[in-house]
Amino acid sequence: MKQDITLAEAQAKVDEWIKTVGVRYFNELTNMTLLMEEVGELARIMSRTYGEQSFKESDKGKDLGDEMADVLWVLICLANQTGVDLTAALHKNLEKKNTRDLNRHKDNEKLK
DSSP: OOOOOOOHHHHHHHHHHHHHTTSSSHHHHHHHHHHHHHHHHHHHHHHHHSOOOOOOOOTTTTOOHHHHHHHHHHHHHHHHHTOOOOHHHHHHHHHHHHHOOOOOOOOGGGGG
């Protein structure tokens, strides 16, 4: 049975893997580029699964969850190497959304 993992645990596990199996982190610019590549792969599967594009032979068998996890992996790498605590960052972001955007979506006529 798989256990839940916190963001802090995920950051620690990725860091441990990078330092043991992966040898070292790619530099930040390389990882930023890799993140964009992974987001592109995710977008490709999304557009074929939920959009109007048809699957190509090379797209078949791709797993949406795995593509999302690839994005998360590289994002965690970037957080680790730039000193960002993702747990603290998410808490801060949620606080911002609950103040700045408290009524923004409720008041948006386009969402009604």
